[in-house]
Amino acid sequence: MVILEALHNHAQHIPAKVALIEGSREVTYAALWDNIVRAANYFSGIAERGSKVMLSADKSVDFVFAYFGAHLGGMTTIPVDPSVNELRLQRILDSATPVGIWGKLHAGSAGREVKPFPVLDNADALTHDYVMPSEYDVADILFTTGTTGLPKGVMLTQRNELASAVNINHFIGNTSNDIELLALPISHSFGLGRLRCMLLQGATIDLLGSFASMKKFFREMDDRAITGFGMVPASWSYIHKMSGERLGNYAAQLKYIEIGSAPMSMADKHLLMELLPRTRICMHYGLTEASRSAFICFGESMDHLDSIGRPTPGVEIKIFAEDGSEVACGSEGELCVKGDNVCSAYWGDAAEEYAASFFCGYFRTGDWGYQDSEGYFHLISRKKELINVGGKKLSPLEVEEVIDAMEGVSESACVGVKDDVMGEVVKAFVVRTSESVTSDDVIATVRSKLEGYKVPASVKFVDNLPKTASGKLQRLLLK
Numbered sequence: 001m002v003i004l005e006a007l008h009n010h011a012q013h014i015p016a017k018v019a020l021i022e023g024s025r026e027v028t029y030a031a032l033w034d035n036i037v038r039a040a041n042y043f044s045g046i047a048e049r050g051s052k053v054m055l056s057a058d059k060s061v062d063f064v065f066a067y068f069g070a071h072l073g074g075m076t077t078i079p080v081d082p083s084v085n086e087l088r089l090q091r092i093l094d095s096a097t098p099v100g101i102w103g104k105l106h107a108g109s110a111g112r113e114v115k116p117f118p119v120l121d122n123a124d125a126l127t128h129d130y131v132m133p134s135e136y137d138v139a140d141i142l143f144t145t146g147t148t149g150l151p152k153g154v155m156l157t158q159r160n161e162l163a164s165a166v167n168i169n170h171f172i173g174n175t176s177n178d179i180e181l182l183a184l185p186i187s188h189s190f191g192l193g194r195l196r197c198m199l200l201q202g203a204t205i206d207l208l209g210s211f212a213s214m215k216k217f218f219r220e221m222d223d224r225a226i227t228g229f230g231m232v233p234a235s236w237s238y239i240h241k242m243s244g245e246r247l248g249n250y251a252a253q254l255k256y257i258e259i260g261s262a263p264m265s266m267a268d269k270h271l272l273m274e275l276l277p278r279t280r281i282c283m284h285y286g287l288t289e290a291s292r293s294a295f296i297c298f299g300e301s302m303d304h305l306d307s308i309g310r311p312t313p314g315v316e317i318k319i320f321a322e323d324g325s326e327v328a329c330g331s332e333g334e335l336c337v338k339g340d341n342v343c344s345a346y347w348g349d350a351a352e353e354y355a356a357s358f359f360c361g362y363f364r365t366g367d368w369g370y371q372d373s374e375g376y377f378h379l380i381s382r383k384k385e386l387i388n389v390g391g392k393k394l395s396p397l398e399v400e401e402v403i404d405a406m407e408g409v410s411e412s413a414c415v416g417v418k419d420d421v422m423g424e425v426v427k428a429f430v431v432r433t434s435e436s437v438t439s440d441d442v443i444a445t446v447r448s449k450l451e452g453y454k455v456p457a458s459v460k461f462v463d464n465l466p467k468t469a470s471g472k473l474q475r476l477l478l479k
Contacts, residue, residue, distance in 0.1 A: 039069020049074030056103025057187035135159035153347030163340035176202040228256040248275035307376035315339035336362035387416035408434030425457035
């Protein structure tokens with residue numbers, strides 16, 4: 001089975017139900033399927049099956065038609081952020097060589113023609129001469145922005161995406177009665193995954209541009225009787241800053257919230273639970289290559305909120321040492337994931353190169369952590385971001401947590417820099433909200449709370465920190 005088959009079934013069994021909302025525009029499941037078929041006919045008429053098409057992933061029903069229509073037409077889609085910069089776009093184009101670009105790009109187009117999404121209003125264009133894709137067909141190539149800033153193409157099959165959606169819906173408990181507000185970018189795994197999850201269930205999804213306007217956010221919450229939404233920790237910080245504790249007014253309405261993509265402070269976790277005591281607040285761990293590999297529900301695991309939770313249904317996680325041997329419970333190593341949600345390949349990599357991404361059939365995430373005696377997994381750091389001070393390894397997260405809690409500090413990032421005596425020492429990059437905070441203050445605060453080798457040897461104040469479009473900190477760009 002593939003997700004498209006579920007959409008076809010919904011069109012047969014719940015044709016009048018609203019699938020998509022964009023402003024005042026509503027699209028039923030019957031209309032959704034008709035437009036997917038029309039889009040499939042369009043793409044089939046201009047390219048052969050197996051071709052790659054690039055789509056600007058704006059939050060519109062036209063993108064949804066084109067996205068699933070391209071899949072039904074046998075194409076592989078390359079969703080990109082509408083605000084993608086020209087350099088990144090050129091690198092993706094050079095790598096993947098799609099047959100064309102559709103949608104709107106806000107910046108440059110790297111000299112390529114950008115076509116509008118196909119017009120699908122002509123009823124005469126609707127035919128049913130299509131072939132469902134195989135579960136092993138590559139549905140998407142998602143180009144990540146990794147720690148180096150260079151794009152890497154993650155190839156996800158129809159089977160990968162269905163497995164991920166099934167696993168997520170199982171854990172969160174999504175049903176066809178849900179009405180979700182989608183304010184996340186859908187050019188990335190998190191937001192695009194939420195879209196697929198809702199449509200797989202036959203639920204309704206309300207496409208909101210972003211979290212920027214709290215007026216629009218709360219108006220949609222009221223007018224559409226929203227039952228859940230996804231957000232990253234930075235979104236929650238913005239919502240709280242702009243509206244205080246107003247979200248608590250929806251405690252009886254919100255069934256679930258999914259959080260992901262970056263760490264969240266313990267204080268924010270507890271505040272959300274206080275505001276929304278009956279809401280299923282779930283936080284996932286995963287990466288584009290293995291979406292939502294672990295989950296934790298705050299209310300069910302209150303004694304383990306410092307962990308990333310347990311494996312998602314249908315997923316296995318093990319910890320391996322650097323030599324590829326499995327380590328004992330409680331010992332540190334690399335988190336490795338196995339399941340149908342794990343990507344099929346990296347675009348452009350030879351089979352033997354991709355095989356090096358596995359230990360004993362488990363995908364190597366590049367994250368360092370351990371499993372405790374109750375089966376919860378704990379994330380320490382990205383393996384490449386661990387700082388080795390005189391043979392003692394430390395996570396930058398531990399130091400950043402102390403600095404971030406300082407009054408007058410907005411956020412921080414720590415990296416290891418070369419030192420002739422210790423090999424590496426900690427350097428802290430700090431974004432401050434008050435210039436009264438000094439380097440000595442930062443160093444003294446860390447020294448009062450952590451071991452000596454974790455204390456920054458130097459501090460640099462900066463205006464901002466490098467991050468991916470989904471909000472992930474890119475520490476290695478600071479080195």
